[in-house]
Amino acid sequence: MDNNNENKLSIDVPVSVADGVYSNFAVINHKQGEFVMDFCSMMPGVSGARVKSRIVSNPENAKLFLNALAENVKMYEQKFGPIGDKSNNGQPTIRFNGPQGEA
Numbered sequence: 248m249d250n251n252n253e254n255k256l257s258i259d260v261p262v263s264v265a266d267g268v269y270s271n272f273a274v275i276n277h278k279q280g281e282f283v284m285d286f287c288s289m290m291p292g293v294s295g296a297r298v299k300s301r302i303v304s305n306p307e308n309a310k311l312f313l314n315a316l317a318e319n320v321k322m323y324e325q326k327f328g329p330i331g332d333k334s335n336n337g338q339p340t341i342r343f344n345g346p347q348g349e350a
């Protein structure tokens with residue numbers, strides 16, 4: 248049996264999601280059994296953000312996602328150079344009212 252074929256996964260991307268959704272802001276909350284990741288879109292001059300997609304995951308898969316994203320960022324930077332850190336872009340960190348870390 249060919250080991251390369253053993254590790255291949257066929258992924259079906261429906262036409263309705265193939266174009267993806269643009270997000271320039273994310274909010275992540277958690278409780279004991281799950282992580283909730285809201286991917287949002289913020290427009291200039293508008294004080295609010297609109298959730299475009301929500302992903303709910305168990306803690307183990309959230310950590311796998313974190314590791315896979317870190318690995319892909321590393322590969323990206325090796326190929327294209329360092330990604331600048333514009334996380335605050337000179338602006339204060341956005342704080343939301345309500346309990347933190349609870350979904």
